[in-house]
Amino acid sequence: MKKVFLGLFIVLFLAGSVWIGYYFYKKSNADPVVYKTEKPFYTNIVKKTVATGSIVPRKEIQIKPQVSGIVEELYVEAGQTVRAGQTIAKIRIVPNMVSVNNAETGVQTARIAFEQAKRELARQKMLYDQKVIAEQEYNKFVLDYKLRREDLTSAENNRQLVKSGTSRRTGGSNIIISTVDGMVLDVPVKVGASVIERNNFNEGTTIAAVADMKSLIFEGKIDESEVGKLREGMDLNLTIGAIEDKVFKAKLEYIAPKGVLEEGAVKFQVKAQVMLQPGDFLRAGYSANADIVLDQKQNVLAIKEGLLQFGKKGKDSVFVEVETGPQQFKKKLVKTGLSDGINIQVVDGLQANDKVKVVEAASPDEEKKAS
CATH class of the missing domain: 2.40.50.100 (RNA polymerase II/Efflux pump adaptor protein, barrel-sandwich hybrid domain)
Incomplete structure (x- = not known):
């Protein structure tokens, strides 16, 4: 029994020795890591935010x-x-029968009063012509006749309005x-x-x-983290999904003083006047995105933001690795400026002819070793 265990131990030992020898052989013959480099470049950096919304008429x-x-x-x-x-x-x-009945009653009542005033006026006119009554007394009956006539006309108009919605007068x-x-x-x-x-x-x-489709505005919403950087009169570039390869200009004219909680974030409404050119036609309800320029730098030295490395102190130890010789690099602190999320301005620490190491993503094992 002891010989069996001894033989098994010897076999396992030999197999392990062979595997370890093969592992170190492959590692010694592995190709060395070659790091890529990139040079700083001069470019324009624009920091902007995007507001989503739609095109609506100013007056509807x-x-x-x-x-x-x-x-x-x-x-x-x-x-x-x-x-x-x-x-x-x-x-x-569609006339209401109660209203129609009341209107008919009103017409009949007004007609009876009018006929009575008409007969009375005729009798008084005979007396006036015979000089039996004074002109002042006669004028009272003339006035009463005219009032009754107007009452009848008003009642007839009211009946016509109730039945058909129209009248001769209005x-x-x-x-x-x-x-x-x-x-x-x-x-x-x-x-x-x-x-x-x-x-x-x-x-x-x-x-x-x-x-009025000649006066359109953009209505959108913007996150609270960006609203403090906006001001009325700023220029906007509108891109409309339904219209390709064309950018419309707009001017910011309203920023809501109160935000609204949407999907866990506070957003503020903004409105901008759409500056239409001759021949432009936009339909109400088009969805649109507005690019709002918050800051910009012209022709500044920059690098890809992914080339930056950060020490344990965060922003106080921002650095890059600059090539000093073939595949030899040295850490160099840099001072950064404006960023658009892809490129970042280099204020100090780099020259245009420096070669910056491209940092590859570290594997989990390498991250554990580094920590």
Whole structure:
């Protein structure tokens, strides 16, 4: 039994010796690590932030009816340009029977009073012509006749309004007109649809949405970490997903004084006037991104930000490794400036002809050794 264990031990020992010898042989013949280098370069560095939002009209008007009823005619459609006062739709009034009955009663009452005043005026005129009554007494009956006539006309107009929404004196309240010049963005109702008038208790049914598409603004939101760097009047570059290869200019004109919590971050609303050029046409609701330039440097010495290395003291020990000989490097402290996330300005510590070591990502084993 002892011979079996002894033989097994000898075999394992020989196998381990062979593996260790092979490992050191391969390690001694491994290719040496060759580090790449990059030179500093002169470039323009722009630090900017991006606000996401959409293009909306500055003024969008909801056209609503003054009477309830059924849409009888529609004279416009989305995309059509209208003028202020132009007819948009016609509403057919569905009369309320109680209101109609009251209006009919009012007409009959006014007509009876008018007929009575008319007969009385005729009798008094005969007396006046015969010099039986004075002119002042006669004028009282003339005035009463005219008042009764106006009452009858008013009652008839009221009856016509209740039944059809129109009157001879005031025109048609069932005719819907545009209140502004602009383009019809939407007509949410169809012929035959029921609509409700606007009043103190109901905002009413929207017949059409009209907006001036020549005056557009960008509405977006920006993170609280960047809002303190903004100021009104800053220039924005708008990129619209639906329009490729074109950048629209805009000017910041509003920054919300109060932020809103969205998805765990506080964001502030911003608005910017879109500077349209002749021939430009944007549709309302286009999604857009606004590039806002916070700071920029022209023609400064810079390196790739990934070439920087940091010591244990953080920003106080920012350095790079500069080549002093073939694959020989020396640590050199640098002072950095503006960064755009890819390139970073080098204020001090490097020359344009220096070769900076490209730091490869360390493996987990190497990180443990370094620590």
